[in-house]
Amino acid sequence: MAKTSKTTTDTEKTRKITSGPLREKARTMNKLIMAVGKVIQKQGYAGLNIANICKEAGLDRRLVYTYFGSLDNLVETYINQKDYWKSDAREHISSLLEKEAALCSKDITQLLQGQFDAVLKDKALQKIIHWELGEKNKVLRKLSDGRERLGEELFNLCEPAFENTDLDIRAILALQIGGLYYLSLHAKSNGSLFCGIDINQSDGKERISKALEKVVELCYQETE
Structure with missing residues (x-):
């Protein structure tokens, strides 16, 4: 019994010693990742350099190379966490791909409305999209x-x-996705109405969401 107890104690000590550095590494990496977002919001993408990021994080610049290898890898990690299709929608998309069933209008509508919500509410994501375009x-x-x-x-x-229809669903969704990006950026950057609709107001946003849903439904009605 004594021998078993000693073995268990030794294992617990080893686990604690190991988990401490791992937690500290995770915290440090997270600080650096979050600092990227703060720099983008304060200084724009032109201010994204190791000096600014490490100053914001309050960490030594060498840690960027230790944990990420390069500035590009650090920035890429942050952007991947912010990208709607790889973060917020990832679980939903994984579920759809695992089922390998045909997508219905509701599936597509949920993804597009989720994208609309994500861009409207996230200032850092808006700046990243501006950066990607410019x-x-x-x-x-x-x-x-x-x-x-x-x-x-x-x-x-x-x-x-849609094989037996004359609808080009790729082109239709490209227009919708591109339109949602532009409407979101316009609403948050310019703040004015678009086609007389104020997307910064809940009723205006709801009008866009319902129109989006209706377009997808009409497309699927053609397949019937």
Whole structure:
């Protein structure tokens, strides 16, 4: 019995020693990642350098290389956490892909409305989209290419339903997704009405969401 107790105690000590550094590493990495977002919001993407990020985090700049290898890898980690399709929607998309069933209008509507909500409420994500539109950058291109690969998997579950129609569902969804991005950025950056609709007000946002849902429903009615 004594021997078993000693073994258990030794194991617990080892676990505690190991978990301490791991927790500290996770905390440090999270501080650096969060600092990227703070720099973007305060100084824009032009201010994204190791000095500014580490000053915001209150950490030594060498830790960026220790835990991420480079500034690009750190920024990429932050952007991936902010990208709607790889963060907020990831669980829903994974569930849809695992079922391998054809996507219905409700599935698509939920994803698009989720994107609309995510961009409207997240100032850092808005700045990232502005950055993606305004500057050629290998990190942002990598993010975009990854988003396209994920989208291709969803289209494989969606397109077969439209084979016997004259609807180009890819083009229709491209217009909707692009429109939602633009409406969100316009509402938060410019603040004025768009087609007489104030998207910053709950009733205006609801009008856009309902219109989005109706367009998807009309598309699926063609498949019947």
